[in-house]
Amino acid sequence: MVELSLIRDLAIAQHIVDRRMTNIITQLWEQELLPIKDAIYFSTGESCSCKIATYPSPSIKIGEKFSLEDFHVAHKNDVCHIDIFKEIPLTNGGYCCVGEGSYGSEGFIAYLDKEKKLIWVIYSESSNPFIEVTQVNDKTISARSTTDIKITIDLENPQTLKFI
Numbered sequence: 585m586v587e588l589s590l591i592r593d594l595a596i597a598q599h600i601v602d603r604r605m606t607n608i609i610t611q612l613w614e615q616e617l618l619p620i621k622d623a624i625y626f627s628t629g630e631s632c633s634c635k636i637a638t639y640p641s642p643s644i645k646i647g648e649k650f651s652l653e654d655f656h657v658a659h660k661n662d663v664c665h666i667d668i669f670k671e672i673p674l675t676n677g678g679y680c681c682v683g684e685g686s687y688g689s690e691g692f693i694a695y696l697d698k699e700k701k702l703i704w705v706i707y708s709e710s711s712n713p714f715i716e717v718t719q720v721n722d723k724t725i726s727a728r729s730t731t732d733i734k735i736t737i738d739l740e741n742p743q744t745l746k747f748i
Contacts, residue, residue, distance in 0.1 A: 608656050612663060613702045618685060618692060620662040621655060624742050626704045629653075632743065636708040638731055646743050666692060669715050674739075678703070680725050684713030693717065693727045695739055704742050 607629040612618060619625070624634045624646075633647030655662075664685035671681035679696040685707070691714040694705040716728040726736045726748060734748040 608652050609705070610702055613694075613705065616666050617663045618666055618705065618707045619652065619656065619659075620664050620685070620687075620690075620707075620709065621659075622707065622709050623650070623652075624704060624706050625652060627702045631655075634706060634708070634743070634745075636706075636711045636733070636735070638710065638712075638733060642733065642747055644735075644745060644747065664690060669713065670717055672717055672719065674719055674725075675722055676739075678739075680717050680719070680739075682714035682717045682727050685709075688712075691729050693725075693735075693737065695725075695742070706737070706742060706745070 607627065609625040610627050622633060622635045623631050625631050630649060631652040632649045635645045635647070637643045664687055666683055666685055668681045668683040671679055673679055677698040679700055681694050681696065682692065684691055689710050689712055690708060691711040692705055692707045693714055695703045697703055711733055712729045712731045714727045714729045718726050720726050720736060723739050724736055725739060726734060728734050735745050736748055737745045
């Protein structure tokens, strides 16, 4: 009886440790949710602001790193459901997908590993949905939104994204 109780307690403790080891962006992604904050989110737990603007003139502004954990604690309800419009396999064995958030003006671009686990995701509140993604070369993808925004992204360094 004591052994069963100990085994159960260890299983519960391991679940708690596993949950803490999985960062917030990974947890949200697995629930088909993203934070409503313009940024690039990495599965490592790092985040940096990234504003993709189309009006009055197109611009991409990469900002400071921030704590998604702190943001999420203060704005727990600031999440949106996402819909994936297109997913493509990449030559490195990973995947890239694009889609929209639940409010219509949002778009996202995500890079996934071979098991389709999140590596990074770019979320934009005002880009409009991203509907097309293609692989340019082994390290680069391009994505297009419904407003015809075209962006190229280095898979290994998404902070260098730029308009085509």
